Amino acid sequence: MSEWLENHLPKVVLAPSFIAVLIFVYGFIGWTAWVSLTRSKLLPKYEIHGFIQYERLFDSPRWDTAINNLYIFGALFIVIAMVLGLLLAILLDQKIRVEGVIRTIYLYPMALSMIVTGTAWKWILNPGLGIESMVQGWGFPNFEFDWLVNPDYAIYTIVIAAIWQSSGFVMALFLAGLRSVDGEIIKAAQVDGIPTWRIYTAIIIPSMAPIFLSAFIVLAHLAIKSFDLVIALTGGGPGYATDLPATYMYAMAFSRGDIGQAASSAMIMMLVVFAIVVPYLYSELRAKND
Amino acid sequence: MKRFAFATVSTLAVVAGSSVAAEPQAEVLHWWTSGGEAKSVAVLQEEFASNGGTWTDMPVAGGGGDAAMTALRARVLAGNAPTAVQLKGPAIQEWYEEGVLADISSVAEAEGWADVLPASIAGHMQCDGTWCAAPVNVHRIDWIWANADVLAANGIEMPTTWDEFNAAAVKLMDAGVIPLAHGGQSWQDATVFEAVVLGLGGPEFYQKALVELDPEALTSDTMVQVFDQMRTLRGYVDENFSGRDWNLATAMVMNGEAAFQIMGDWAKGEFLAAGKKPGEDFLCASTPGDGYLYNVDSFAMFEVEGDDNRAGQELLAKLIVAPKFQEVFNLNKGSIPARTDVSLDAFDICAKISAEDMGSTSAGGSLLPSYAHGMALRGSQAGAITDVVTAHFNSDMSSADAVQQLADAVANSY
Numbered sequence: 173m174s175e176w177l178e179n180h181l182p183k184v185v186l187a188p189s190f191i192a193v194l195i196f197v198y199g200f201i202g203w204t205a206w207v208s209l210t211r212s213k214l215l216p217k218y219e220i221h222g223f224i225q226y227e228r229l230f231d232s233p234r235w236d237t238a239i240n241n242l243y244i245f246g247a248l249f250i251v252i253a254m255v256l257g258l259l260l261a262i263l264l265d266q267k268i269r270v271e272g273v274i275r276t277i278y279l280y281p282m283a284l285s286m287i288v289t290g291t292a293w294k295w296i297l298n299p300g301l302g303i304e305s306m307v308q309g310w311g312f313p314n315f316e317f318d319w320l321v322n323p324d325y326a327i328y329t330i331v332i333a334a335i336w337q338s339s340g341f342v343m344a345l346f347l348a349g350l351r352s353v354d355g356e357i358i359k360a361a362q363v364d365g366i367p368t369w370r371i372y373t374a375i376i377i378p379s380m381a382p383i384f385l386s387a388f389i390v391l392a393h394l395a396i397k398s399f400d401l402v403i404a405l406t407g408g409g410p411g412y413a414t415d416l417p418a419t420y421m422y423a424m425a426f427s428r429g430d431i432g433q434a435a436s437s438a439m440i441m442m443l444v445v446f447a448i449v450v451p452y453l454y455s456e457l458r459a460k461n462d
Numbered sequence: 463m464k465r466f467a468f469a470t471v472s473t474l475a476v477v478a479g480s481s482v483a484a485e486p487q488a489e490v491l492h493w494w495t496s497g498g499e500a501k502s503v504a505v506l507q508e509e510f511a512s513n514g515g516t517w518t519d520m521p522v523a524g525g526g527g528d529a530a531m532t533a534l535r536a537r538v539l540a541g542n543a544p545t546a547v548q549l550k551g552p553a554i555q556e557w558y559e560e561g562v563l564a565d566i567s568s569v570a571e572a573e574g575w576a577d578v579l580p581a582s583i584a585g586h587m588q589c590d591g592t593w594c595a596a597p598v599n600v601h602r603i604d605w606i607w608a609n610a611d612v613l614a615a616n617g618i619e620m621p622t623t624w625d626e627f628n629a630a631a632v633k634l635m636d637a638g639v640i641p642l643a644h645g646g647q648s649w650q651d652a653t654v655f656e657a658v659v660l661g662l663g664g665p666e667f668y669q670k671a672l673v674e675l676d677p678e679a680l681t682s683d684t685m686v687q688v689f690d691q692m693r694t695l696r697g698y699v700d701e702n703f704s705g706r707d708w709n710l711a712t713a714m715v716m717n718g719e720a721a722f723q724i725m726g727d728w729a730k731g732e733f734l735a736a737g738k739k740p741g742e743d744f745l746c747a748s749t750p751g752d753g754y755l756y757n758v759d760s761f762a763m764f765e766v767e768g769d770d771n772r773a774g775q776e777l778l779a780k781l782i783v784a785p786k787f788q789e790v791f792n793l794n795k796g797s798i799p800a801r802t803d804v805s806l807d808a809f810d811i812c813a814k815i816s817a818e819d820m821g822s823t824s825a826g827g828s829l830l831p832s833y834a835h836g837m838a839l840r841g842s843q844a845g846a847i848t849d850v851v852t853a854h855f856n857s858d859m860s861s862a863d864a865v866q867q868l869a870d871a872v873a874n875s876y
Contacts, residue, residue: 231874321704323857333704410704411856426528428841
């Protein structure tokens with residue numbers, strides 16, 4: 173008995189969570205895929221109607237806007253947050269005096285929920301309350317900064333708020349990476365008289381490739397599932413100019429009673445995530461097998 | 463053992479209770495949770511209790527009813543629907559098609575609902591000829607609210623045509639007043655849009671375009687003019703309107719920052735709460751043009767098990783449409799009674815105008831359901847139209863493009 177237990181204990185302990193994941197993740201992915209092929213409206217129906225929901229989805233100008241916004245938001249957010257995070261990490265790495273305090277200050281936005289960030293930035297960026305009216309009050313009456321209410325630029329305000337929220341976290345990731353680089357190599361390079369920037373670009377940063385990958389994965393999934401920030405900052409507006417796939421799906425499922433449409437948009441979102449995660453998993457697994 | 467005995471006794475008690483006399487039970491799902499609304503529901507709750515019923519309150523706040531609808535969906539899928547649910551317009555029919563609504567015709571016929579409700583409103587309460595819902599109130603949507611002092615100071619009368627409105631707006635802009643207080647949320651854009659459709663196109667056009675979704679009406683020249691007027695109105699709104707809540711826009715009219723607001727009669731509640739007098743401090747009139755756009759709140763009755771629940775359902779339906787509740791509730795809520803035979807003595811001037819217009823438009827066939835507030839169309843069609851309206855209002859899209867997109871969006875929404 174005890175021998176059996178010894179051999180099977182890990183499986184027994186893992187079984188409940190394995191089953192739960194199987195049902196609640198993969199089971200419901202399958203369910204959503206099924207519903208996305210039906211004409212479900214208010215309640216789910218299970219009669220298959222082919223790809224009608226996907227046709228509707230790709231005919232919808234609002235979905236076009238949402239997907240374009242995802243590209244704009246995702247690309248800018250990931251690139252700028254990584255560059256800024258790396259820069260902050262390198263500056264903090266210069267053995268400065270109150271590093272602990274500064275690190276905490278930069279990390280703190282991460283402790284806020286996206287709703288708080290969104291609401292705060294909504295006020296900061298509001299032309300009548302925030303930066304624009306402040307600068308105008310300083311005696312520059314022609315100063316304009318109305319991105320929040322301008323449908324062509326509103327998506328960039330979401331990028332700004334998201335970067336403010338996340339770059340401190342990316343900084344912490346990179347800082348850990350910088351610290352893990354072998355000090356002996358750096359000392360050797362310094363002895364050889366190599367300038368500091370060369371040490372960073374040629375030695376330290378290339379050795380941090382895994383950190384870049386993790387930061388990218390974390391930021392990419394934050395970008396794709398972004399929802400609360402948009403709701404708090406712009407509510408998807410002006411018009412639907414700042415809709416993202418997640419807010420589109422919410423509107424369809426919960427405001428409009430169009431479950432089929434919501435399911436098809438959810439499937440597309442999942443495929444986007446797969447497109448990012450699968451190559452990552454593949455490279456990880458290959459690295460392990462080597 | 464003791465516990466077992468207790469359980470047995472209480473089970474027996476329940477069984478005995480239900481077999482002797484069914485005590486009315488009702489579980490009511492609604493999202494009237496804010497101050498005035500909660501007070502209005504409490505009125506119904508008290509009356510229900512004083513008629514010997516047990517009321518189980520199930521308020522689900524948030525998202526303008528979205529959260530409540532999600533809760534409802536879960537309950538219906540679990541086979542355990544609430545007795546009555548705050549639902550309105552075509553949503554009632556949608557749930558009926560799912561086969562989950564009850565038939566309350568016996569109550570409706572005994573109480574003579576058909577004689578006291580305007581025909582088009584009664585139509586919403588019926589599913590395939592049987593009664594399945596009880597109306598609570600009538601909100602009028604096509605209202606235009608104005609600051610009396612601002613109008614007087616600029617020598618402006620309440621506009622009766624959209625041209626007059628535009629002329630007044632230009633005058634106000636020159637005087638440094640924001641002509642139209644508006645919040646840039648899609649439902650508010652839609653509210654203004656439907657008022658313009660009704661005003662420029664007339665009731666028949668409204669019926670064709672926004673109720674029947676006739677493609678010809680949607681792409682007609684009249685619709686192009688409607689979008690032109692929307693573009694004009696966009697010029698009368700301050701720069702800072704994006705995302706503003708409707709009550710903040712009402713406050714702008716109240717403190718004289720802006721002159722007009724186009725909003726349903728819940729805006730009146732804001733004025734009254736601030737101690738403003740209708741007819742003196744603020745003016746109310748229907749938006750330019752003929753017709754009446756209504757938004758009727760109602761309770762749909764769901765199929766329930768058990769005599770006590772059915773008794774509760776019938777009692778609830780009876781009380782909701784009874785004159786006493788209709789009067790008290792609507793005084794609290796700022797709307798008007800759905801039944802036409804309630805005395806309006808206690809109501810203010812705006813409510814009286816609303817009730818009078820409801821009667822006359824009902825006779826003339828121009829009492830129409832509001833599309834922006836989910837009375838005329840199902841969720842996906844109404845949403846598709848709102849998407850185009852709000853995209854047009856918030857960008858520099860041309861009216862011709864907007865009309866084309868409108869027709870495409872409607873065709874794509876089924």
